[in-house]
Amino acid sequence: MTDIRPPLAVLFVCLGNICRSPLAEAAFRAEAAKAGLDVVVDSAGTGDWHVGKAPDKRAQAEARRHGIDISAYAARQVTVRDFARFTHIFALDGDNLSDLRAIAPAGHKARLSLLMDMVPGREGAGVNDPYYGGPEAFEASWADVSAAARALVERLAR
């Protein structure tokens, strides 16, 4: 059968692009690969403090616990052009969503929503910022983003 759907491109956005959104990117890449879903994937931050840096060591360790190496990821700041490049943009929390709405160009076509809206029963929830927490905060972030990644792949693969 001919695939008439436009290409999928998914962007995950948090504050620093060194903790939550790289984990979301990693979890989603893994789930998409498992499902054979052809999709462009990236992550970005609303802030610019960590641009060019690899993910936080604690995020790297959490991803590694799940068999994924994210050490080569490099943080970048979200730009207005992302609203044309991506079909779906997911904010990790409500502040990230407000910040994205504030820079969204009028008439953009990207679907912009909270990541946890993908998970039944978790609609409206944010993924807590683990930056000032311990390893258990990163574990909680992974649990959230991997649940969302599974739900998202299921939706997009339909």
Ligand code: 4NP
């Ligand atoms: P992220 O976590 O938004 O999940 O990447 C943070 C990283 C850095 C800072 C805050 C949150 N920071 O304040 O530098």
